[in-house]
Amino acid sequence: MIVTLEEMKQYLRVDYEDDDQLITGFITTAEQLCRDVLRIDGEADLSADGKTKTAVMYAVAYFYEHREEADHHELTLTLRSLLFGSRKEAF
Numbered sequence: 001m002i003v004t005l006e007e008m009k010q011y012l013r014v015d016y017e018d019d020d021q022l023i024t025g026f027i028t029t030a031e032q033l034c035r036d037v038l039r040i041d042g043e044a045d046l047s048a049d050g051k052t053k054t055a056v057m058y059a060v061a062y063f064y065e066h067r068e069e070a071d072h073h074e075l076t077l078t079l080r081s082l083l084f085g086s087r088k089e090a091f
Contacts, residue, residue: 002046003027003056011057012064023064030059037079039088055082 008023009015031046034055038046046052062075080087 001027002031002053003060008057008060012061019064023060026060026063027056030056030063033059033076034079034083037076037083038086051082051086055079058082 005020005024005027008027009020012023014023034046034052035041037055038052046056059075059079062078063070
């Protein structure tokens, strides 16, 4: 993972362990979403670009804060904006 659970918990300001499994799942989902936006395969290393870590952390925070009413289209558009310079033209 490009972002560790501890880094994400610090970013979210979460001090307890109750949501560790939830946050870990969000990290995995956010990384895959960033791969999809970047148009890279599932095995590709996301750490080559510094913007990607920020995008993953943003996505996890969005998932965590908007669990009930998340607008995934809006999130995808934001990630495309963040990662536009690194996005491949095609798969």
